[in-house]
Amino acid sequence: MSEMPVRRLVGRLLLLVVAMFGFGFALVPIYDVMCQAFGINGKTAGAYQGVQSEDQQRQVRVQFLATNAAGMSWEFRPRADDLVVHPGASNEMLFVAYNPSDKPMTAQAIPSVAPSKAAAFFHKTECFCFTQQVLQPGERIEMPVRFIVDRDLPADVHHLTLAYTLFDITARKPPVARSGG
Template identity: 55%
Template sequence: MRLSQDPTIDTVAKLGAVSVGMFAFVFVVMVPLYNVLCDALGINGKTSSEAYISVSAEVDETRSIKVQFIATNNDGMPWAFSPQVTEMLVHPGAANDTVFFAANPTLNTMVAQAIPSVSPSRAAEYFHKTECFCFEQQPLDGNGEAEMPLQFIVDQDLPADIKTITLSYTLFDVTSLIGDKVASR
């Protein structure tokens, strides 16, 4: 079927339609498909965004797992953000506490959201946060500082070959997404 008498216009129209179709396929189909596939295979390194409720208080004191903490800022996030300790030895099944420190060096109130990631990715399902600053957005006044608590349990079912778990947080500025709520503080 011809769209016009000029074959060049026909070709440009077809190429435009193919380009739009490819763009839609990549962003509408591939991203959700990728997320489903990673979740099904357990290779996403994501932890739950909800508090874990421990059903067993049994601690395996025969094993020690090194947990490392890394804090980074997304581009454009001016806060100072760091873990109080960079690593600790924990026993599977034991409740553990640590703190992350944040400071807002700007004059304005800002809101941050921390996104966690666990490495190796297959350890993510065995790393349970019972309390985490990442569960909620964190507002901080200009020139303000905050200690942000983290409580976690490493599951006893963690595979024996995993000796080190790295918990990494990336801090994002979400102030513009909150907008009026920040201004009314």
């Protein structure tokens, strides 16, 4: 076999590897754009500024899930597994994150709501998912999510799940280590 075709093949394979690596980094922004454009996968719409009266006659169970994407070493969990809420009422859940590594890391949480037909009725008024989180080695933080389940939630929905996936984005946005002074 000639040396020239082998070089060409190796070059093409390396180009393919670089393209696949780049596509992997682009998946999170692509996911965000697709969910926003098509309203799929229970993606919530972001900060909510509306005001509603509380419906004391109805209760909805909100379950909280926290998972780490592949390669994320942080401990990440909600303070409680679920809350029973009244539509229209303002609610809060704390999530705890801990960086057990020996280096500063930056993370981004991506939320989703299930069932997907309920996502438009779940409004976050404050969320750690709106910003990137930087933790120093050994640092632990509590991150609040404040939310309202809309009074217009379909009557057949009695249970919602708010799930977060935590991604390590340190390579895209390196954190600045704080000096100990």
